[in-house]
Amino acid sequence: xxxxxxxxxxxxxxxxxxxxxxxxxxxxxxxxxxxxxxxxxxxxxxxxxxxxxxxxxxxxxxxxxxxxxxxxxxxxxxxxxxxxxxxxxxxxxxxxxxxxxxxxxxxxxxxxxxxxxx
Numbered sequence: 001x002x003x004x005x006x007x008x009x010x011x012x013x014x015x016x017x018x019x020x021x022x023x024x025x026x027x028x029x030x031x032x033x034x035x036x037x038x039x040x041x042x043x044x045x046x047x048x049x050x051x052x053x054x055x056x057x058x059x060x061x062x063x064x065x066x067x068x069x070x071x072x073x074x075x076x077x078x079x080x081x082x083x084x085x086x087x088x089x090x091x092x093x094x095x096x097x098x099x100x101x102x103x104x105x106x107x108x109x110x111x112x113x114x115x116x117x118x
Contacts, residue, residue, distance in 0.1 A: 023049060027056040038064035040071075042081075050074040 005012050013033060015026040023046075030038060040046055040053060047070065054075035057064045066072070067081040098104055 018045070020049060020052060023052055023056065027060055027062070030062060031060050035062060038062050040064060040066045042067040047071075050076060 002012060013035060015029050017023040017026045038057065050071045051074050057076060064077055066076050066079045069079050069083050071079050
């Protein structure tokens with residue numbers, strides 16, 4: 001990612017947070033440094049603080065992209081990632097086929113083809 005960013009003449013600024021106050025402090029740093037956008041990595045703590053992310057990103061007008069669709073459902077701008085309920089549904093189908101005797105490789109291909117068509 002760093003190579004792609006430098007090719008475009010941009011900079012990456014990494015901020016870290018491990019509690020709610022850390023998220024507030026991270027946003028204060030982003031505002032102070034006048035960042036153009038925010039990419040939030042996959043993290044269980046961040047996932048459970050997604051409303052806080054939505055509130056702060058909106059308040060400070062920082063466009064942000066997140067890892068799963070539950071962030072936009074909580075009010076965040078957008079996500080580029082997995083639809084977790086669909087992953088679990090596909091996992092159930094895949095597991096069911098294996099339990100009924102399908103070979104794991106074949107069961108996966110069949111699930112993949114159906115998912116691609118729908």
